[in-house]
Amino acid sequence: MTQQDDEMAAEGTEVDEVERASDVWVFLEEHAGDVMPVAWELLTEGRRLADDLGEDLVALAIGEDLEDVATEALARGADRVLVADDPVFEPYRADPYGTQFREMVERRHPSIVLIGGTHTGRDFAGRVAVPAHAGLTADVTELDVDEDGQLLARRPAFGGNVLATIVCPEHRPQMATVRAGVFEAADPDPDELATLRATDDSIADNDRIEPVEVFIDEVDTISEVLVRDVTERADVTDADRLVAVGGGVEGDLGPAIELAEALDADLAASRKAVDEGWIEGARQVGQTGKTVRPDLYVALGISGAIQHVEGMNDAGTVIAINDDPNAPIFDHADYGIVGDLFEVVPQLTALLEGDEEVPDAGAADPEEVFQ
């Protein structure tokens, strides 16, 4: 199959392929009706691109029982929603999703497809880009279209030292996985949402919601989800304050948790802390993790590799506590304290907690107070 497609491409159908393609698709990653926040972020960014291009923004919902998902996508700016609703699509599996997507692309020729850079999104994108012979750019942090309507997908490269612009001149669709937290999701239009949900229990009557043919049958699948154990999904991308832990915490999150409570902050982490298994991967900041933009970012025992810094560059105030005076994190911090975090962090926590009762506690020498 793919070889034939490729031969066709080699015989000069590229121009037609490019001219024929139209519309911006956003893949609405959802699990049991729960849409990943990055999908709404992409809908907002996709709206901007579609307006620039003068094309439609189309949300792609694959799953089961998707009425609420579809109506919310319309209220959040989609012109249309394509709904592939079938039990075979719940929970997510690469092979049925891949088959469904390929068939839809072959019939509808989207120009751009945006996918959240979650594990599921990356698994899906890598699978579907091949049969579509699409250009796929991973881990994108900036999107634009040029005067020819070509997608400019920018991504950090070589550990974040450079931003590479990736283009796909001769193939469609132009696909990208986009890091969570980079774009801000616009709120759904409450009036539209209320209207959409009040009018009818069925989505069949809404001509902006289009059920599509399902191209895969359960007997043809080649994988089976035996157990799915998903609990609370941490989301650090919206946090106003973050306390982030790195290798320096040596597996002891206690001081970080107490500081986070005193600051009313969420916990985040560097890749090192996640790889060590000290904290869940959803809290990872940086390349292959999330982009965050809190007002306050406190980095504890984080060396400050460029891959991490890239994910927290948009933070307001950055505080770093590290016992290595040469740690690169100090170059990316507003305020730094060189010291043992197991001493410094409890001091800071105590000062913060005492602050309300003793407004001038800051004047005291912490060494004296806490010895």
Add this chain to the structure above:
Amino acid sequence: MTSPNAEGWTVVVGVKQVPDSDEVRIDPDTGRLDRANAPAVLNGPDRDALEAALSIRDAVGGTVTAITMGPPTATAVLEEAVAMGCDDAALVTDRAFAGSDTWPTSYALAMAAKHLNADVVVCGEETTDSSTGQVPPGIAAHNGWAQLTYVEDVEPLPEENRLAARRDVEGGHERVAADLPVVVAVAYGEFDARPAGLHRKIFAENDFEPDQLTAEDLSIDPGDVGMDASPTQVGGMDTVEPVERKNEILEDVADLLEPIAATAEVDG
């Protein structure tokens, strides 16, 4: 196509030679990355893949063959794989492959996996030089095989001709069983790579020569690989300007209270 095999499974593990990311420096004159002078090493996440592949062989028998796509100098990473315990290794190499993005790269590796009659293809999560993670699903897609990505644990089920795996997904985990042949991309840091044995290491470095697989050997039309078959192109590179920070080193912990309080005020 594959039937339960008393001889064990044919496991293929994909590895890559990459510039040592700790040694890549920015040329101060051009602002460009100086990759050429960085030493070439085995991609770190591939160590997890090698361990996972060898553990499958330990469980069900069979063979593990390491493959890499690259120039002849990439043989070094195959030697490392053989030293760790791989039975054999093959270098997928051809001028026609030069300039390939992930689409033709995964195509060439998919054809190599077919050529080797793979039951399981194991890869690392991503490479440290391009970090797309797109090649393992690409291999699976080209061959129409099952795929399991972000895998933390593998459990071969030879009596069912399936492989079960624990996958790391947002907010939790899932256990998925996939029919063979299957492509597995293992999560970085989840498999503790075994050390190379001394005798195996001496053999790998002195006596071992990998097979070479060219486009012709793999029945690949040169027009289907390389730069011309790559949908994506690099349209430009910009160095990232560092964000301006105050860079104040404080002696007294109490001096942090004011800037912390200021963020709360800004937030309203």
